[in-house]
Amino acid sequence: MNHEANHSPRVLAIDLRPQQFGYAVFEGDERLLDWGAAYYRPGGSAGAVIAGRRVAELLRVFAPTEIVVRQVRRDVTRNSFGVRPILKVIRRNASAASIPVSLIGRNEVREAFRIFRAKNKYEIACRLAAIYRELLWWLPPERKFYESEHPRMTIFDAVATGFTYWRRKAAESSPPD
């Protein structure tokens, strides 16, 4: 029996929030290896330490070839200040492991899901659950206008970020019309 090594690139996609981050590890665009969320107190260095530990563990276990982070909207000051130390820690960990970090903007994610006619986060999450069936039972209920966002939504945002990364890669490698 000959062992065939899997040489598909692995990508760690991260969705940063002031109190938590969602992550998803992809092997190629079709295989989802791991997903989840890490929670920490907003502000201060404790959150950065917890996030740093979790990211370091993910880098050690899955040895990704690239990290993609959802770009935080600069106009939302609370988010921007809250995630800055966490992003710094991720960059430091990535740099120590010689892993490139790239950012993916909100508009690029929306653009990637336009062909699926997914207009909002919930529709994007539903589409992702249809693509990656293992996420189906993680899909939170649809948010009512008076409810705050479900904590699990950050996982779907991370998966959407990773999905958008693969669409970007596919677009780069396909010949122009």
Add this chain to the structure above:
Amino acid sequence: MTITEVANYLRSHRRKSGLSQRELAHIVGYVTQAPVSEHERSVTIPALLIALSYEVVFRVPLSELFPALYGAVEANIEEQLTRIENELQQSTAKGRRAAYIARKLEWLWERRNPDAV
């Protein structure tokens, strides 16, 4: 860009199954979830019976569950077999002993060329 192999796909298969570490630990015969967590993070290597249990639970061969470990073992064994083959080829034995050596060399060749047999 070098792509290193994932040490193991245990966590990935467990997450897909929806089982918790505690549930998987109970299935394979552990009392606590700690050993499963250690296996997933490649902190420790599972014992043979536990490794076989993982294979049975997920219906995935051990070589696919632990690709890095399997790759390391495979590389080491292939190196040892090449060394033995070279020693056998240089042997000057005669008679019955030569027949044994011929059989071993034949087996080593068959092993390398399974389609040719």
